Amino acid sequence: MNKYKRLSFEEREEISRSLALRIGMRSIARALNRSPSTISREIRKGLGPKARWKYRAVKAHKRAWKNSRKRKLGHHRLNELPELFKIICEKLRLYWTPEQISNWLKKSYDDRQMHVSTETIYTYLYVLPRGQLRKELLNCLRRKQITRRKKGHTQKGQTSNLEDMISIEERPAEVADRSVPGHWEGDLIIGGQREQTALGTLVERTTRSVLLIPVKSKKAEDVRKSFAKEIKKLPKEMRVSMTYDQGREMAQHKLFTKETKMKVFFAHPRSPWERGTNENTNGLIRQFFPKNTMFNEISRREIKRVQHLLNDRPRKILGWSTPYEAMEELLR
Structure with a gap:
């Protein structure tokens, strides 16, 4: 046999x-x-x-299948370390990924008993008995798919023809290689109510710091005022440039530059990879604000809470430091 x-x-x-x-x-x-x-x-x-x-x-x-899962749960390492599982649950509720949790534990604890692999966290979550805890924790893992909005193009193949645009091709090399901080990528996430509500998003290219900006409407004047208000709160060395797409909401870019001293560079039409950091971040934001969210019904306090959660997560690209820590290191 x-x-x-x-x-x-x-x-x-x-x-x-x-x-x-x-x-x-x-x-x-x-x-x-x-x-x-x-x-x-x-x-x-x-x-x-x-x-x-x-x-x-x-x-x-x-x-x-049920009996097999019970056996796996009974012999699982996390079943014997309730304090470690409690910490993991706390981080999952902050929408950290198992990979972020695993590497944060290695950085934070010398005791190897407190170290656990990404795969171990995943497998334990999936062998948990069906119930509210399992459902809650698995929902924290779920990443909502971002639905991209229509830009200011009148027809496919046409650009919005913003006046006096500075092309991304004129952007200094230091922006592309992320060697100097203060360069941001921007966008709008469009919500419900026939796409009339929106949320501004800015991501700093070096530290991956995120700014979430409530905007009154998609109108260029409202977007300019809201973006400028947030940008002017930053230290001078952290507001050098912004890269944006050719959406009509950035039609007042010249006035924005005058108010903030930040140059605005425009990506090529239909080229989201030229603002890849921002595109990836928008995907993370959709975990909190899914498609058709009515942003005019979301409080500023809630928006800033989500901003804090995103900036307080350890990131693989930052050597498992958080954007907050990376920004603090640069400003010392």
């Missing part, structure tokens, strides 16, 4: 069909290349001696 493997669903279906035809256990075992004891045990589990002809593949497979 080969090394024992768990019965598959297909094998359980074959057992069910064979029993319905009154085929004996030894014949079933030969057909499946299994030992008679394996077939006998499978039929006997949970059914009792008189239930032989009531064997059902679906119920049997579900029962076996």
Whole structure:
């Protein structure tokens, strides 16, 4: 006989069909290349001696899966370290990924008992019994897909033709290689109400620091005023340039530059990879504000809470430091 493997669903279906035809256990075992004891045990589990002809593949497979999960949970390392699991739960509720949690634990604790791999966290979450805790924690892992908005293009292939745009091709090399801080990427995430509500997003290219900016509307004047108000709160060395797409909401870019002393560079049409940091961040933001969010109904306090959560997460690209820590290091 080969090394024992768990019965598959297909094998359980074959057992069910064979029993319905009154085929004996030894014949079933030969057909499946299994030992008679394996077939006998499978039929006997949970059914009792008189239930032989009531064997059902679906119920049997579900029962076996549940029992397997219970065994895994009982022997799982995190089941024996409740304090460690408590810390993991706290970070998951802050929307940290298992990878971020794993590397943060390694940086924060010398005790190897407090170290756990990314895969270990994932597997434990998925073998937890069904219930509110499992549902809550798995929801924290879920990343909403970002739905991109229509830009200020009148037809496919046409740009918005903003006046006096400075092309991304004229952007200094120091921006591309992220060697100097103070260079940002910007965008609007469009919400519900026929796409009339929006949220401004800015990401600093070196530290990955995020600014979430409530805007009154998509109108260029409202966007300029809201962006400028937030930008002017930053230290002078952290407001050098911004890279944006060619959306009509940035039509007042010259006035924005005059107010903030920040140059605005414009990406090529339909080239989101030229603002990749911002595009990736928008995906993270959608975890909190999904498609059709009515941003005019979200309080400024809630928006800033989400901003804090994003900036207080350790990031792989930053050597598992947080954007807050990276920014603080630069400003020393």
